[in-house]
Amino acid sequence: MASLNRLLARSRVPRLANIRRFSEAVSHPSNRVQAYVSRSSDPYLNLSVEHYLLQKSAPESVVLFLYTNSPCVVIGRNQNPWLEVNLGLLNRAGLLAKTQGSSDDADEGVALVRRRSGGGTVFHDEGNVNYSVICPSAAFDRNKHAEMVVRALRSLGAESTRVNERHDIVLDVSALASSSGGGAETYKISGSAYKLTRLRSLHHGTCLLSTPNLSRISQFLRSPAEPFLKSRGVDSVRSKIQNVRVANRDFEEAVVAEFGGMYGDVDAEIITAGEARHVPDVMKGYEELKSPKWIYEQTPRFTFATHPTEEDPRERPDLPDYLPKDFKASLVVRHGEIVEANLSGISSSSIESVQVHEVGDWRAMIGDSAGRWFNGIFGAQPDQDRTLVCTHDVLTS
Structure with a gap:
């Protein structure tokens, strides 16, 4: 019994060991259980490592990958x-709260990333830890690994976390603890x-642990184009959100x-940015994720109109x-x-065949007034015009 207790205790205190390059180990058939923690904060690099693990890991293996992204x-x-997304806000400095230990240039803007999986839009920063589990498709279950994360959170004192009917992890806050003054609240x-x-x-x-930007997230995820735009793509479902107030390293462990x-006792290996960048397949995916062709030109068909249409x-x-x-x-x-x-109602040059994301200033194409409005709606940022659109109002910096 003592040896069993020692084994259980050891399994609950993972050893983060950078023993070997993950690229040399991930595809080996003998590595049936693998765990990795990235120390890069580059979202394009982390998602490329994740895709590499999905593609290269042995078919019967189970892989855990944890990473934290910059904003x-x-x-x-x-x-x-x-x-x-309110694209006009993404590249503006001064909108984010500083996190402890962040560099002076950490607030230069917010990157836009399109991942390879489906689902809705999320905001990442240093107060989120992202988890990924890769396993055989035959063993796939939408709740199985969400429940795993809930057990981890409960072991850290977050007893009121659970998986809801949408397979999200939520936090139930009692009426006594709720700041709303009403009944109990549930937060995603x-x-x-x-x-x-x-x-x-x-x-x-992604798990909201301690983001300092909780009150700022909505401004990035509310597009001024939404009332005028209809898309064939997947729409996000908005939810009330809250920090669970757990430290990143505690959550990882x-x-x-x-x-x-x-799945069996496992040593979680550290992946550094330098190590990941030495893997050609990772860097191939990295360049793809950063390309405008992937970020913008993967967008499904959509219509935009200032007035009701059929x-x-x-x-x-x-x-x-x-x-x-x-x-x-x-x-x-x-x-x-x-x-x-x-x-109609303006003099303009033809804008057919134009890539929307490539327009730096719509005024050069459709005139000052309409161009000014399009700049705000579509997030163009001409050097001499710092006009922002937030919901339907124009805010001038």
Whole structure:
């Protein structure tokens, strides 16, 4: 019994050992249980390592990967960045709270990332830890590894966490502890996304532990284009969110321990940025994820109109007073390229065949007033114009 107790105790205190290059070990058939922790904060690199693990790990193996990203907004593979994100805010400094130990240039902006899995849009920063479990597709279960994370959180004192019917991890806050003054509140602390192939499945999610940007996240995830844009892609589901107030390293160790309890004692190996960058397949994926072709041109077809249309009969909000009274615009966009454009009430050059993300200043194409509005709606940031659009108002910095 003593030896069993020692084994259980050892499985709950993982050893983070950089014993060998992960690229040399990940595909070996003998490595049936593997765990890795990235010490890079580059979201493109971490997602590329994750994809490498999905592609290269042995078919019968089970792999855990943990990583923390610098500030970024991550959209799902089939989502529309102009619908999900206020793109005009992403590259602006001064909007984020400083985290302890962050560098002076850590607040230069928020990266936009499109991941390879489905699901909705999320915000990452140093107060989130992301978890990923890769296993045989035959063993895939949407709740299995979310429950693993819940057990880890409960072992750290977060007793009121659970998996809900949407497979999200939520935190129930009692009426006594709730700041709303009403009844008990339920907050989302972790959402999940999935990628399934013939032999392998990936379940990953992010866990809100201690982000200092909790009150700022919504401003990045509310697009000024939303009332005017209809997309064939996947829309995000908005939820109330909350920190679970657990330290990153404690969370990492607890998740590795629970993973080891499920699949067998395992040493979690550290992956450094330098090590990951020496793997050609990782860097191939890295360059793809950073490319505008992937980020913007993967966007499913969408329409944009200032007025109700047959395809999108919603009522629209009032347009700004500085636009001509008879101004109307409707666009059809495929893979980020405008394939149909109808503009009235202004003099403009043709904007068909234009890639939306490549326009630095719409004023040069459709005139000052309409161009000013399009700059805010679509997130263009001309050097001389720092106009922002937040919801339907124009805020001038």
